[in-house]
Amino acid sequence: MFVGDVQGCADELEELVARVRAAFGGEFELWLVGDLVNRGPANLRVLRLVRSLADAGRAHLVLGNHELALLRAAWQQRPLAPDDTIQDVLAAPDREAWIDWLRSWPVAQVDRIGGSDFAMVHAAVAPDWDLAELARRAGAIEERLRGSRRSAAELLAADLRRDADADALGRFTRCRSVDARGRWSARIPVEEADAWHRRWAARNHRYGIVYGHWSLQGLHVAPGLRGLDSGCVYHGWGRDGFLTAWLPSSADPAPFRTPDEGFWRIPARARYWRGAAQDTACAAARS
Ligand SMILES: [Mn+2]
Structure with a gap:
Protein backbone atom coordinates (compact mmCIF):
# COMPACT_ATOMS: atom_id res chain seq x y z
CA MET A 1 0.00 0.00 0.00
CA PHE A 2 0.97 3.62 -0.53
CA VAL A 3 1.11 6.10 2.35
CA GLY A 4 0.77 9.89 2.25
CA ASP A 5 2.82 12.55 4.03
CA VAL A 6 3.46 11.53 7.68
CA GLN A 7 5.38 14.63 8.85
CA GLY A 8 6.19 13.35 12.33
CA CYS A 9 2.69 12.00 13.06
CA ALA A 10 4.03 8.83 14.68
CA ASP A 11 0.82 7.87 16.51
CA GLU A 12 -1.16 7.81 13.27
CA LEU A 13 1.58 5.90 11.38
CA GLU A 14 1.76 3.32 14.20
CA GLU A 15 -2.03 2.96 14.04
CA LEU A 16 -1.82 2.41 10.29
CA VAL A 17 0.93 -0.21 10.63
CA ALA A 18 -1.06 -2.02 13.37
CA ARG A 19 -4.11 -2.04 11.10
CA VAL A 20 -2.01 -3.35 8.20
CA ARG A 21 -0.57 -6.15 10.33
CA ALA A 22 -4.06 -7.08 11.56
CA ALA A 23 -5.33 -7.25 7.97
CA PHE A 24 -2.35 -8.83 6.19
CA GLY A 25 -0.13 -10.39 8.88
CA GLY A 26 3.52 -10.08 7.89
CA GLU A 27 2.74 -9.84 4.18
CA PHE A 28 2.68 -6.14 3.33
CA GLU A 29 4.79 -3.40 1.80
CA LEU A 30 4.49 0.29 2.59
CA TRP A 31 5.39 2.75 -0.16
CA LEU A 32 5.81 6.17 1.47
CA VAL A 33 5.62 9.36 -0.63
CA GLY A 34 8.17 11.32 1.43
CA ASP A 35 7.98 14.10 4.02
CA LEU A 36 8.12 11.58 6.85
CA VAL A 37 9.46 14.39 9.03
CA ASN A 38 8.85 17.98 10.14
CA ARG A 39 5.97 20.12 11.45
CA GLY A 40 4.71 17.17 13.52
CA PRO A 41 5.55 15.99 17.04
CA ALA A 42 7.66 12.81 16.75
CA ASN A 43 10.03 12.69 13.79
CA LEU A 44 12.62 10.37 15.32
CA ARG A 45 9.91 7.85 16.23
CA VAL A 46 8.67 7.90 12.64
CA LEU A 47 12.18 7.40 11.26
CA ARG A 48 12.88 4.51 13.67
CA LEU A 49 9.64 2.73 12.73
CA VAL A 50 10.16 3.21 8.98
CA ARG A 51 13.83 2.21 9.21
CA SER A 52 12.90 -1.07 10.89
CA LEU A 53 10.33 -1.75 8.17
CA ALA A 54 12.73 -0.77 5.39
CA ASP A 55 15.48 -3.01 6.77
CA ALA A 56 12.96 -5.87 6.69
CA GLY A 57 12.08 -5.07 3.06
CA ARG A 58 8.63 -3.75 4.04
CA ALA A 59 9.06 -0.02 3.32
CA HIS A 60 9.96 1.81 0.12
CA LEU A 61 10.74 5.52 0.26
CA VAL A 62 11.26 8.68 -1.73
CA LEU A 63 12.75 11.93 -0.49
CA GLY A 64 10.47 14.88 0.23
CA ASN A 65 11.31 18.54 0.61
CA HIS A 66 11.27 18.20 4.39
CA GLU A 67 13.91 15.45 4.37
CA LEU A 68 16.02 17.76 2.20
CA ALA A 69 15.33 20.61 4.65
CA LEU A 70 16.62 18.38 7.45
CA LEU A 71 19.81 17.64 5.50
CA ARG A 72 20.32 21.33 4.77
CA ALA A 73 19.79 22.22 8.42
CA ALA A 74 22.29 19.55 9.46
CA TRP A 75 24.82 20.99 7.02
CA GLN A 76 24.25 24.63 8.08
CA GLN A 77 22.73 25.55 4.72
CA ARG A 78 19.55 26.88 6.32
CA PRO A 79 18.60 28.17 9.77
CA LEU A 80 15.78 26.45 11.62
CA ALA A 81 12.39 28.09 11.03
CA PRO A 82 9.92 28.73 13.87
CA ASP A 83 7.68 25.88 12.73
CA ASP A 84 10.46 23.32 12.20
CA THR A 85 10.22 20.33 14.55
CA ILE A 86 13.22 18.37 13.25
CA GLN A 87 15.31 19.22 16.32
CA ASP A 88 14.66 15.73 17.73
CA VAL A 89 16.55 14.21 14.79
CA LEU A 90 19.27 16.88 14.78
CA ALA A 91 19.89 16.35 18.52
CA ALA A 92 19.93 12.55 18.36
CA PRO A 93 23.21 10.88 19.42
CA ASP A 94 23.09 8.84 16.19
CA ARG A 95 22.22 11.84 14.04
CA GLU A 96 25.03 11.25 11.55
CA ALA A 97 23.65 7.77 10.82
CA TRP A 98 20.18 9.26 10.20
CA ILE A 99 21.69 11.87 7.87
CA ASP A 100 23.50 9.24 5.84
CA TRP A 101 20.41 7.03 5.71
CA LEU A 102 18.24 9.91 4.48
CA ARG A 103 20.62 10.77 1.66
CA SER A 104 20.55 7.14 0.51
CA TRP A 105 16.82 7.37 -0.31
CA PRO A 106 15.76 7.60 -3.95
CA VAL A 107 13.88 10.62 -5.32
CA ALA A 108 11.70 8.42 -7.53
CA GLN A 109 10.55 4.81 -7.40
CA VAL A 110 9.60 3.24 -10.72
CA ASP A 111 7.80 -0.09 -10.57
CA ARG A 112 4.69 -1.92 -11.66
CA ILE A 113 1.43 -2.74 -9.91
CA GLY A 114 -1.23 -4.93 -11.47
CA GLY A 115 -1.47 -3.96 -15.13
CA SER A 116 0.21 -0.56 -14.84
CA ASP A 117 3.67 0.90 -14.63
CA PHE A 118 3.95 3.71 -12.12
CA ALA A 119 6.30 6.23 -10.57
CA MET A 120 6.18 7.33 -6.95
CA VAL A 121 7.60 10.81 -6.31
CA HIS A 122 7.09 13.33 -3.54
CA ALA A 123 5.76 16.32 -5.48
CA ALA A 124 5.72 16.14 -9.27
CA VAL A 125 7.36 15.20 -12.54
CA ALA A 126 7.81 17.29 -15.68
CA PRO A 127 4.81 16.99 -18.02
CA ASP A 128 6.85 15.57 -20.91
CA TRP A 129 8.91 12.99 -19.00
CA ASP A 130 8.30 9.37 -19.93
CA LEU A 131 9.32 6.73 -17.39
CA ALA A 132 12.80 6.28 -18.87
CA GLU A 133 13.50 10.02 -18.73
CA LEU A 134 12.09 10.23 -15.22
CA ALA A 135 14.31 7.35 -14.04
CA ARG A 136 17.37 8.84 -15.75
CA ARG A 137 16.85 12.22 -14.05
CA ALA A 138 16.30 10.57 -10.67
CA GLY A 139 19.36 8.37 -11.07
CA ALA A 140 21.64 11.34 -11.74
CA ILE A 141 20.40 13.06 -8.57
CA GLU A 142 20.68 9.93 -6.44
CA GLY A 147 28.39 10.12 -3.13
CA SER A 148 30.54 12.06 -0.68
CA ARG A 149 28.78 14.33 1.80
CA ARG A 150 30.42 17.20 -0.02
CA SER A 151 28.85 16.19 -3.34
CA ALA A 152 25.44 15.87 -1.67
CA ALA A 153 25.76 19.23 0.06
CA GLU A 154 26.85 20.90 -3.18
CA LEU A 155 23.77 19.59 -4.98
CA LEU A 156 21.44 20.87 -2.23
CA ALA A 157 23.11 24.30 -2.31
CA ALA A 158 23.26 24.56 -6.11
CA ASP A 159 21.68 27.33 -8.18
CA LEU A 160 18.68 25.78 -9.97
CA ARG A 161 19.33 27.89 -13.06
CA ARG A 162 22.86 26.53 -13.43
CA ASP A 163 22.49 22.91 -12.30
CA ALA A 164 20.03 20.68 -14.18
CA ASP A 165 20.07 18.03 -11.44
CA ALA A 166 19.19 20.61 -8.78
CA ASP A 167 16.35 21.87 -10.98
CA ALA A 168 15.02 18.32 -11.45
CA LEU A 169 15.33 17.69 -7.71
CA GLY A 170 13.18 20.78 -7.13
CA ARG A 171 10.56 19.41 -9.49
CA PHE A 172 10.55 15.99 -7.82
CA THR A 173 10.25 17.42 -4.30
CA ARG A 174 8.59 20.87 -4.39
CA CYS A 175 6.72 21.57 -7.65
CA ARG A 176 2.96 22.26 -7.74
CA SER A 177 2.58 24.55 -10.77
CA VAL A 178 3.80 24.48 -14.36
CA ASP A 179 2.98 27.50 -16.51
CA ALA A 180 2.18 27.56 -20.23
CA ARG A 181 5.89 28.07 -21.01
CA GLY A 182 6.87 25.01 -18.98
CA ARG A 183 8.39 26.83 -16.01
CA TRP A 184 7.73 25.14 -12.67
CA SER A 185 7.00 26.62 -9.28
CA ALA A 186 6.23 25.41 -5.77
CA ARG A 187 3.34 27.86 -5.59
CA ILE A 188 -0.28 26.78 -5.55
CA PRO A 189 -1.51 27.37 -9.12
CA VAL A 190 -3.77 30.39 -9.58
CA GLU A 191 -5.32 28.83 -12.69
CA GLU A 192 -6.33 25.18 -12.45
CA ALA A 193 -4.72 24.58 -15.86
CA ASP A 194 -1.34 25.35 -14.28
CA ALA A 195 -1.47 22.43 -11.83
CA TRP A 196 1.52 20.25 -12.75
CA HIS A 197 -0.64 17.14 -13.02
CA ARG A 198 -3.06 18.79 -15.45
CA ARG A 199 -0.23 19.42 -17.89
CA TRP A 200 1.17 15.90 -17.24
CA ALA A 201 -2.28 14.31 -17.83
CA ALA A 202 -2.65 16.18 -21.14
CA ARG A 203 0.29 14.15 -22.52
CA ASN A 204 -1.60 10.83 -22.16
CA HIS A 205 1.30 8.99 -20.56
CA ARG A 206 1.06 5.23 -20.16
CA TYR A 207 2.12 5.17 -16.51
CA GLY A 208 0.54 6.22 -13.23
CA ILE A 209 1.91 8.58 -10.59
CA VAL A 210 1.60 8.32 -6.82
CA TYR A 211 2.61 11.51 -5.04
CA GLY A 212 2.11 13.71 -1.96
CA HIS A 213 3.19 17.25 -0.97
CA TRP A 214 -0.06 19.12 -1.62
CA SER A 215 -2.16 19.09 1.54
CA LEU A 216 -4.30 22.05 0.52
CA GLN A 217 -5.41 20.14 -2.56
CA GLY A 218 -6.18 17.12 -0.36
CA LEU A 219 -6.71 13.55 -1.55
CA HIS A 220 -6.48 13.61 -5.36
CA VAL A 221 -8.02 10.73 -7.29
CA ALA A 222 -7.92 11.16 -11.07
CA PRO A 223 -7.11 8.81 -13.97
CA GLY A 224 -3.41 7.94 -13.69
CA LEU A 225 -2.97 10.04 -10.55
CA ARG A 226 -3.15 9.38 -6.82
CA GLY A 227 -2.21 12.35 -4.62
CA LEU A 228 -2.12 11.16 -1.02
CA ASP A 229 -1.25 14.22 1.13
CA SER A 230 -4.39 14.74 3.21
CA GLY A 231 -2.75 17.04 5.75
CA CYS A 232 -2.59 14.86 8.87
CA VAL A 233 -0.18 17.31 10.51
CA TYR A 234 -2.39 20.29 9.54
CA HIS A 235 -5.48 18.92 11.25
CA GLY A 236 -7.85 21.72 12.21
CA TRP A 237 -6.55 24.22 9.67
CA GLY A 238 -9.82 24.71 7.86
CA ARG A 239 -10.54 20.98 7.58
CA ASP A 240 -9.97 17.66 9.30
CA GLY A 241 -6.55 16.15 8.68
CA PHE A 242 -5.84 12.46 8.28
CA LEU A 243 -3.17 10.05 7.14
CA THR A 244 -4.15 8.39 3.86
CA ALA A 245 -3.20 4.94 2.62
CA TRP A 246 -4.04 3.72 -0.88
CA LEU A 247 -4.46 -0.03 -1.35
CA PRO A 248 -4.59 -0.92 -5.04
CA SER A 249 -4.92 -4.61 -5.85
CA SER A 250 -1.88 -6.25 -7.43
CA ALA A 251 -4.37 -8.27 -9.51
CA ASP A 252 -6.08 -5.16 -10.92
CA PRO A 253 -5.42 -4.73 -14.66
CA ALA A 254 -6.05 -0.97 -14.34
CA PRO A 255 -5.24 0.14 -10.77
CA PHE A 256 -5.16 3.84 -11.70
CA ARG A 257 -8.70 3.96 -13.06
CA THR A 258 -11.47 5.95 -11.40
CA PRO A 259 -13.64 5.79 -9.40
CA ASP A 260 -11.53 4.16 -6.71
CA GLU A 261 -12.64 3.38 -3.17
CA GLY A 262 -9.44 1.65 -2.08
CA PHE A 263 -8.36 4.11 0.62
CA TRP A 264 -7.88 4.00 4.37
CA ARG A 265 -8.05 7.15 6.45
CA ILE A 266 -6.36 7.38 9.85
CA PRO A 267 -7.71 10.52 11.57
CA ALA A 268 -5.23 12.96 13.11
CA ARG A 269 -5.25 12.63 16.88
CA ALA A 270 -4.45 16.26 17.65
CA ARG A 271 -3.95 19.69 16.20
CA TYR A 272 -0.17 19.56 15.83
CA TRP A 273 0.87 22.51 13.74
CA ARG A 274 0.73 25.98 15.25
CA GLY A 275 2.34 27.87 12.38
CA ALA A 276 4.24 31.12 12.53
CA ALA A 277 1.23 33.28 11.67
CA GLN A 278 -2.38 32.25 11.17
CA ASP A 279 -2.92 34.02 7.89
CA THR A 280 -3.70 32.91 4.36
CA ALA A 281 -0.16 33.44 3.03
CA CYS A 282 1.22 31.16 5.69
CA ALA A 283 -1.37 28.48 5.04
CA ALA A 284 -0.64 28.67 1.31
CA ALA A 285 3.06 28.11 1.96
CA ARG A 286 2.54 24.91 3.88
CA SER A 287 3.72 21.77 2.18
MN1 LIG B 1 6.26 18.27 0.83
Whole structure:
Protein backbone atom coordinates (compact mmCIF):
# COMPACT_ATOMS: atom_id res chain seq x y z
CA MET A 1 0.00 0.00 0.00
CA PHE A 2 0.97 3.62 -0.53
CA VAL A 3 1.11 6.10 2.35
CA GLY A 4 0.77 9.89 2.25
CA ASP A 5 2.82 12.55 4.03
CA VAL A 6 3.46 11.53 7.68
CA GLN A 7 5.38 14.63 8.85
CA GLY A 8 6.19 13.35 12.33
CA CYS A 9 2.69 12.00 13.06
CA ALA A 10 4.03 8.83 14.68
CA ASP A 11 0.82 7.87 16.51
CA GLU A 12 -1.16 7.81 13.27
CA LEU A 13 1.58 5.90 11.38
CA GLU A 14 1.76 3.32 14.20
CA GLU A 15 -2.03 2.96 14.04
CA LEU A 16 -1.82 2.41 10.29
CA VAL A 17 0.93 -0.21 10.63
CA ALA A 18 -1.06 -2.02 13.37
CA ARG A 19 -4.11 -2.04 11.10
CA VAL A 20 -2.01 -3.35 8.20
CA ARG A 21 -0.57 -6.15 10.33
CA ALA A 22 -4.06 -7.08 11.56
CA ALA A 23 -5.33 -7.25 7.97
CA PHE A 24 -2.35 -8.83 6.19
CA GLY A 25 -0.13 -10.39 8.88
CA GLY A 26 3.52 -10.08 7.89
CA GLU A 27 2.74 -9.84 4.18
CA PHE A 28 2.68 -6.14 3.33
CA GLU A 29 4.79 -3.40 1.80
CA LEU A 30 4.49 0.29 2.59
CA TRP A 31 5.39 2.75 -0.16
CA LEU A 32 5.81 6.17 1.47
CA VAL A 33 5.62 9.36 -0.63
CA GLY A 34 8.17 11.32 1.43
CA ASP A 35 7.98 14.10 4.02
CA LEU A 36 8.12 11.58 6.85
CA VAL A 37 9.46 14.39 9.03
CA ASN A 38 8.85 17.98 10.14
CA ARG A 39 5.97 20.12 11.45
CA GLY A 40 4.71 17.17 13.52
CA PRO A 41 5.55 15.99 17.04
CA ALA A 42 7.66 12.81 16.75
CA ASN A 43 10.03 12.69 13.79
CA LEU A 44 12.62 10.37 15.32
CA ARG A 45 9.91 7.85 16.23
CA VAL A 46 8.67 7.90 12.64
CA LEU A 47 12.18 7.40 11.26
CA ARG A 48 12.88 4.51 13.67
CA LEU A 49 9.64 2.73 12.73
CA VAL A 50 10.16 3.21 8.98
CA ARG A 51 13.83 2.21 9.21
CA SER A 52 12.90 -1.07 10.89
CA LEU A 53 10.33 -1.75 8.17
CA ALA A 54 12.73 -0.77 5.39
CA ASP A 55 15.48 -3.01 6.77
CA ALA A 56 12.96 -5.87 6.69
CA GLY A 57 12.08 -5.07 3.06
CA ARG A 58 8.63 -3.75 4.04
CA ALA A 59 9.06 -0.02 3.32
CA HIS A 60 9.96 1.81 0.12
CA LEU A 61 10.74 5.52 0.26
CA VAL A 62 11.26 8.68 -1.73
CA LEU A 63 12.75 11.93 -0.49
CA GLY A 64 10.47 14.88 0.23
CA ASN A 65 11.31 18.54 0.61
CA HIS A 66 11.27 18.20 4.39
CA GLU A 67 13.91 15.45 4.37
CA LEU A 68 16.02 17.76 2.20
CA ALA A 69 15.33 20.61 4.65
CA LEU A 70 16.62 18.38 7.45
CA LEU A 71 19.81 17.64 5.50
CA ARG A 72 20.32 21.33 4.77
CA ALA A 73 19.79 22.22 8.42
CA ALA A 74 22.29 19.55 9.46
CA TRP A 75 24.82 20.99 7.02
CA GLN A 76 24.25 24.63 8.08
CA GLN A 77 22.73 25.55 4.72
CA ARG A 78 19.55 26.88 6.32
CA PRO A 79 18.60 28.17 9.77
CA LEU A 80 15.78 26.45 11.62
CA ALA A 81 12.39 28.09 11.03
CA PRO A 82 9.92 28.73 13.87
CA ASP A 83 7.68 25.88 12.73
CA ASP A 84 10.46 23.32 12.20
CA THR A 85 10.22 20.33 14.55
CA ILE A 86 13.22 18.37 13.25
CA GLN A 87 15.31 19.22 16.32
CA ASP A 88 14.66 15.73 17.73
CA VAL A 89 16.55 14.21 14.79
CA LEU A 90 19.27 16.88 14.78
CA ALA A 91 19.89 16.35 18.52
CA ALA A 92 19.93 12.55 18.36
CA PRO A 93 23.21 10.88 19.42
CA ASP A 94 23.09 8.84 16.19
CA ARG A 95 22.22 11.84 14.04
CA GLU A 96 25.03 11.25 11.55
CA ALA A 97 23.65 7.77 10.82
CA TRP A 98 20.18 9.26 10.20
CA ILE A 99 21.69 11.87 7.87
CA ASP A 100 23.50 9.24 5.84
CA TRP A 101 20.41 7.03 5.71
CA LEU A 102 18.24 9.91 4.48
CA ARG A 103 20.62 10.77 1.66
CA SER A 104 20.55 7.14 0.51
CA TRP A 105 16.82 7.37 -0.31
CA PRO A 106 15.76 7.60 -3.95
CA VAL A 107 13.88 10.62 -5.32
CA ALA A 108 11.70 8.42 -7.53
CA GLN A 109 10.55 4.81 -7.40
CA VAL A 110 9.60 3.24 -10.72
CA ASP A 111 7.80 -0.09 -10.57
CA ARG A 112 4.69 -1.92 -11.66
CA ILE A 113 1.43 -2.74 -9.91
CA GLY A 114 -1.23 -4.93 -11.47
CA GLY A 115 -1.47 -3.96 -15.13
CA SER A 116 0.21 -0.56 -14.84
CA ASP A 117 3.67 0.90 -14.63
CA PHE A 118 3.95 3.71 -12.12
CA ALA A 119 6.30 6.23 -10.57
CA MET A 120 6.18 7.33 -6.95
CA VAL A 121 7.60 10.81 -6.31
CA HIS A 122 7.09 13.33 -3.54
CA ALA A 123 5.76 16.32 -5.48
CA ALA A 124 5.72 16.14 -9.27
CA VAL A 125 7.36 15.20 -12.54
CA ALA A 126 7.81 17.29 -15.68
CA PRO A 127 4.81 16.99 -18.02
CA ASP A 128 6.85 15.57 -20.91
CA TRP A 129 8.91 12.99 -19.00
CA ASP A 130 8.30 9.37 -19.93
CA LEU A 131 9.32 6.73 -17.39
CA ALA A 132 12.80 6.28 -18.87
CA GLU A 133 13.50 10.02 -18.73
CA LEU A 134 12.09 10.23 -15.22
CA ALA A 135 14.31 7.35 -14.04
CA ARG A 136 17.37 8.84 -15.75
CA ARG A 137 16.85 12.22 -14.05
CA ALA A 138 16.30 10.57 -10.67
CA GLY A 139 19.36 8.37 -11.07
CA ALA A 140 21.64 11.34 -11.74
CA ILE A 141 20.40 13.06 -8.57
CA GLU A 142 20.68 9.93 -6.44
CA GLU A 143 24.27 9.35 -7.54
CA ARG A 144 25.26 12.80 -6.27
CA LEU A 145 23.30 12.47 -3.01
CA ARG A 146 24.85 9.07 -2.26
CA GLY A 147 28.39 10.12 -3.13
CA SER A 148 30.54 12.06 -0.68
CA ARG A 149 28.78 14.33 1.80
CA ARG A 150 30.42 17.20 -0.02
CA SER A 151 28.85 16.19 -3.34
CA ALA A 152 25.44 15.87 -1.67
CA ALA A 153 25.76 19.23 0.06
CA GLU A 154 26.85 20.90 -3.18
CA LEU A 155 23.77 19.59 -4.98
CA LEU A 156 21.44 20.87 -2.23
CA ALA A 157 23.11 24.30 -2.31
CA ALA A 158 23.26 24.56 -6.11
CA ASP A 159 21.68 27.33 -8.18
CA LEU A 160 18.68 25.78 -9.97
CA ARG A 161 19.33 27.89 -13.06
CA ARG A 162 22.86 26.53 -13.43
CA ASP A 163 22.49 22.91 -12.30
CA ALA A 164 20.03 20.68 -14.18
CA ASP A 165 20.07 18.03 -11.44
CA ALA A 166 19.19 20.61 -8.78
CA ASP A 167 16.35 21.87 -10.98
CA ALA A 168 15.02 18.32 -11.45
CA LEU A 169 15.33 17.69 -7.71
CA GLY A 170 13.18 20.78 -7.13
CA ARG A 171 10.56 19.41 -9.49
CA PHE A 172 10.55 15.99 -7.82
CA THR A 173 10.25 17.42 -4.30
CA ARG A 174 8.59 20.87 -4.39
CA CYS A 175 6.72 21.57 -7.65
CA ARG A 176 2.96 22.26 -7.74
CA SER A 177 2.58 24.55 -10.77
CA VAL A 178 3.80 24.48 -14.36
CA ASP A 179 2.98 27.50 -16.51
CA ALA A 180 2.18 27.56 -20.23
CA ARG A 181 5.89 28.07 -21.01
CA GLY A 182 6.87 25.01 -18.98
CA ARG A 183 8.39 26.83 -16.01
CA TRP A 184 7.73 25.14 -12.67
CA SER A 185 7.00 26.62 -9.28
CA ALA A 186 6.23 25.41 -5.77
CA ARG A 187 3.34 27.86 -5.59
CA ILE A 188 -0.28 26.78 -5.55
CA PRO A 189 -1.51 27.37 -9.12
CA VAL A 190 -3.77 30.39 -9.58
CA GLU A 191 -5.32 28.83 -12.69
CA GLU A 192 -6.33 25.18 -12.45
CA ALA A 193 -4.72 24.58 -15.86
CA ASP A 194 -1.34 25.35 -14.28
CA ALA A 195 -1.47 22.43 -11.83
CA TRP A 196 1.52 20.25 -12.75
CA HIS A 197 -0.64 17.14 -13.02
CA ARG A 198 -3.06 18.79 -15.45
CA ARG A 199 -0.23 19.42 -17.89
CA TRP A 200 1.17 15.90 -17.24
CA ALA A 201 -2.28 14.31 -17.83
CA ALA A 202 -2.65 16.18 -21.14
CA ARG A 203 0.29 14.15 -22.52
CA ASN A 204 -1.60 10.83 -22.16
CA HIS A 205 1.30 8.99 -20.56
CA ARG A 206 1.06 5.23 -20.16
CA TYR A 207 2.12 5.17 -16.51
CA GLY A 208 0.54 6.22 -13.23
CA ILE A 209 1.91 8.58 -10.59
CA VAL A 210 1.60 8.32 -6.82
CA TYR A 211 2.61 11.51 -5.04
CA GLY A 212 2.11 13.71 -1.96
CA HIS A 213 3.19 17.25 -0.97
CA TRP A 214 -0.06 19.12 -1.62
CA SER A 215 -2.16 19.09 1.54
CA LEU A 216 -4.30 22.05 0.52
CA GLN A 217 -5.41 20.14 -2.56
CA GLY A 218 -6.18 17.12 -0.36
CA LEU A 219 -6.71 13.55 -1.55
CA HIS A 220 -6.48 13.61 -5.36
CA VAL A 221 -8.02 10.73 -7.29
CA ALA A 222 -7.92 11.16 -11.07
CA PRO A 223 -7.11 8.81 -13.97
CA GLY A 224 -3.41 7.94 -13.69
CA LEU A 225 -2.97 10.04 -10.55
CA ARG A 226 -3.15 9.38 -6.82
CA GLY A 227 -2.21 12.35 -4.62
CA LEU A 228 -2.12 11.16 -1.02
CA ASP A 229 -1.25 14.22 1.13
CA SER A 230 -4.39 14.74 3.21
CA GLY A 231 -2.75 17.04 5.75
CA CYS A 232 -2.59 14.86 8.87
CA VAL A 233 -0.18 17.31 10.51
CA TYR A 234 -2.39 20.29 9.54
CA HIS A 235 -5.48 18.92 11.25
CA GLY A 236 -7.85 21.72 12.21
CA TRP A 237 -6.55 24.22 9.67
CA GLY A 238 -9.82 24.71 7.86
CA ARG A 239 -10.54 20.98 7.58
CA ASP A 240 -9.97 17.66 9.30
CA GLY A 241 -6.55 16.15 8.68
CA PHE A 242 -5.84 12.46 8.28
CA LEU A 243 -3.17 10.05 7.14
CA THR A 244 -4.15 8.39 3.86
CA ALA A 245 -3.20 4.94 2.62
CA TRP A 246 -4.04 3.72 -0.88
CA LEU A 247 -4.46 -0.03 -1.35
CA PRO A 248 -4.59 -0.92 -5.04
CA SER A 249 -4.92 -4.61 -5.85
CA SER A 250 -1.88 -6.25 -7.43
CA ALA A 251 -4.37 -8.27 -9.51
CA ASP A 252 -6.08 -5.16 -10.92
CA PRO A 253 -5.42 -4.73 -14.66
CA ALA A 254 -6.05 -0.97 -14.34
CA PRO A 255 -5.24 0.14 -10.77
CA PHE A 256 -5.16 3.84 -11.70
CA ARG A 257 -8.70 3.96 -13.06
CA THR A 258 -11.47 5.95 -11.40
CA PRO A 259 -13.64 5.79 -9.40
CA ASP A 260 -11.53 4.16 -6.71
CA GLU A 261 -12.64 3.38 -3.17
CA GLY A 262 -9.44 1.65 -2.08
CA PHE A 263 -8.36 4.11 0.62
CA TRP A 264 -7.88 4.00 4.37
CA ARG A 265 -8.05 7.15 6.45
CA ILE A 266 -6.36 7.38 9.85
CA PRO A 267 -7.71 10.52 11.57
CA ALA A 268 -5.23 12.96 13.11
CA ARG A 269 -5.25 12.63 16.88
CA ALA A 270 -4.45 16.26 17.65
CA ARG A 271 -3.95 19.69 16.20
CA TYR A 272 -0.17 19.56 15.83
CA TRP A 273 0.87 22.51 13.74
CA ARG A 274 0.73 25.98 15.25
CA GLY A 275 2.34 27.87 12.38
CA ALA A 276 4.24 31.12 12.53
CA ALA A 277 1.23 33.28 11.67
CA GLN A 278 -2.38 32.25 11.17
CA ASP A 279 -2.92 34.02 7.89
CA THR A 280 -3.70 32.91 4.36
CA ALA A 281 -0.16 33.44 3.03
CA CYS A 282 1.22 31.16 5.69
CA ALA A 283 -1.37 28.48 5.04
CA ALA A 284 -0.64 28.67 1.31
CA ALA A 285 3.06 28.11 1.96
CA ARG A 286 2.54 24.91 3.88
CA SER A 287 3.72 21.77 2.18
MN1 LIG B 1 6.26 18.27 0.83
